[in-house]
Amino acid sequence: MIRAEDLGELLLPWLVDQRWYRAKARGARTLRTVSATPLADGLQHTMVEVDSELYQLPLGTRDAFADPGAVIAVDGGTQVYDATLDPELMGHLLTLIARGAVIGGLTFSTEPGVTLRTGLRARPIGVEQSNTSIVYGTEYILKLYRQPDPGPNRDVRLHRALRSVGSRHIAAPLGVIAEEGLVLGFLQRFLPDAVEGWATATASVRDLLAEADLYANEVGGDFAGEARRLGAAVAQVHASLADALGTARAGAGAVETEVDAMHARLDTALAEVPDLRGEERTIREAFDRVRALGGGLTVQQVHGDLHLGQTLRTTNGWVLIDFEGEPAATPQQRRTPRSPLVDVAGMLRSFDYAAFHLLAGEEADRQLTARAQEWSDRNRGAFCDGYAEVAGDPRDQEVLLRALELDKAVYEVRYEHHNRPEWRPIPLAAIRRWSFL
Ligand SMILES: Nc1ncnc2c1ncn2[C@@H]1O[C@H](COP(=O)(O)OP(=O)(O)O)[C@@H](O)[C@H]1O
Numbered sequence: 001m002i003r004a005e006d007l008g009e010l011l012l013p014w015l016v017d018q019r020w021y022r023a024k025a026r027g028a029r030t031l032r033t034v035s036a037t038p039l040a041d042g043l044q045h046t047m048v049e050v051d052s053e054l055y056q057l058p059l060g061t062r063d064a065f066a067d068p069g070a071v072i073a074v075d076g077g078t079q080v081y082d083a084t085l086d087p088e089l090m091g092h093l094l095t096l097i098a099r100g101a102v103i104g105g106l107t108f109s110t111e112p113g114v115t116l117r118t119g120l121r122a123r124p125i126g127v128e129q130s131n132t133s134i135v136y137g138t139e140y141i142l143k144l145y146r147q148p149d150p151g152p153n154r155d156v157r158l159h160r161a162l163r164s165v166g167s168r169h170i171a172a173p174l175g176v177i178a179e180e181g182l183v184l185g186f187l188q189r190f191l192p193d194a195v196e197g198w199a200t201a202t203a204s205v206r207d208l209l210a211e212a213d214l215y216a217n218e219v220g221g222d223f224a225g226e227a228r229r230l231g232a233a234v235a236q237v238h239a240s241l242a243d244a245l246g247t248a249r250a251g252a253g254a255v256e257t258e259v260d261a262m263h264a265r266l267d268t269a270l271a272e273v274p275d276l277r278g279e280e281r282t283i284r285e286a287f288d289r290v291r292a293l294g295g296g297l298t299v300q301q302v303h304g305d306l307h308l309g310q311t312l313r314t315t316n317g318w319v320l321i322d323f324e325g326e327p328a329a330t331p332q333q334r335r336t337p338r339s340p341l342v343d344v345a346g347m348l349r350s351f352d353y354a355a356f357h358l359l360a361g362e363e364a365d366r367q368l369t370a371r372a373q374e375w376s377d378r379n380r381g382a383f384c385d386g387y388a389e390v391a392g393d394p395r396d397q398e399v400l401l402r403a404l405e406l407d408k409a410v411y412e413v414r415y416e417h418h419n420r421p422e423w424r425p426i427p428l429a430a431i432r433r434w435s436f437l
């Protein structure tokens, strides 16, 4: 058995370097192996506690692993590495799910009625992610939650709920890996023809910025039709979630709690990012206007962390992925029903990101800024039009929508500050633009 403690000195800096390691700013000091389960020759499933937070770490061991860059440590002449990078070892996981295996405390299961094909070539998806996903052939994708949530897994629960009412806008859930009630892995249908919404949207922005003399509706890569269809798809997902899991009326007390939470998130962001201070008053006023709405709000389960990177355009329309909810929220907060406008606000912010990301860090150019603004307005509008074709027009709830967008932008300023400082000007500039309205 490999004990993470024995690899401590090498494992800790490696962990802090991983995109999925959440407490980057704090670093990592202590390490404890919580469970170590051999799953196959050279594959050990490991749960470790890093400074009292639980992480999932499948470890591989070989005399010499093909990718020397992936090696974490050498233990008595054997290389120890991140097993998610080893196609053969990841192939075992699919076999275990297909068989419904139980090994130690780990259970592998398929969803009712699902029969899996095994022996498919496994490959890591290879994009920067919060978790780690492995693709099997062109058929399945397995997400391994790096920091699994205690209690019911929201991603799995919401996918099952959407599946139960026949939603066309998700990738079908196929199987689960769990340990003592903790969901560690989620297998879904892979959509091989899918293109990320972020990629298609930003290609369209590039087209526009390259065409000095054409308007957004005249360039080849106009995105407004897609933005409208995406708006309709998001509204349909909201309707399906309401069908499957119900809606509720959040009374005045719950609205107060929501507004207080926005202020608290702003307090945290202000303490970490002083650049926000100039905008504090405008943001707080926008939050407080929500208190005056009275009458309460209709709330339900929503996506919770919706942006263009969580949308896939397939030949059959738009699909939403990753229903874990906002990474910075606690599991309890993520489970609390919220207004569907939370997702609308997330998408509207994302159109603004797509429009302005090419200009971040550049000397302000009035012409390019105006073009980016044109793209943003056109596509934000089209998204709301599409949403309104299926449900109420989100723009009719202007006060709430504005507060939620600002709340999201504050979250983004903090997110970028810690993860991509060069992108921090994108949400900051958006907040400043609103400040001058
Ligand atoms: N069903 C799927 N079919 C095709 N690609 C997918 C599918 N699910 C996820 N992806 C790809 O994997 C990436 C990461 O998936 P996601 O669920 O967002 O993981 P994470 O929680 O790690 O961010 C997505 O951005 C998308 O490119």
Ligand SMILES: O=P(O)(O)O[C@H]1O[C@H](CO)[C@@H](O[C@H]2O[C@H](CO)[C@@H](O)[C@H](O)[C@H]2O)[C@H](O)[C@H]1O
Pocket (backbone or CB within 6 Å): 129, 130, 198, 305, 307, 308, 309, 310, 326, 327, 346, 349, 350, 351, 353, 354, 412, 415
């Ligand atoms: O890792 P997740 O997908 O759960 O979400 C986190 O990372 C996102 C960045 O990948 C971040 O999204 C922000 O950047 C996007 C462009 O890369 C943009 O489309 C989003 O609108 C913007 O919020 C997300 O906020 C964060 O939770």
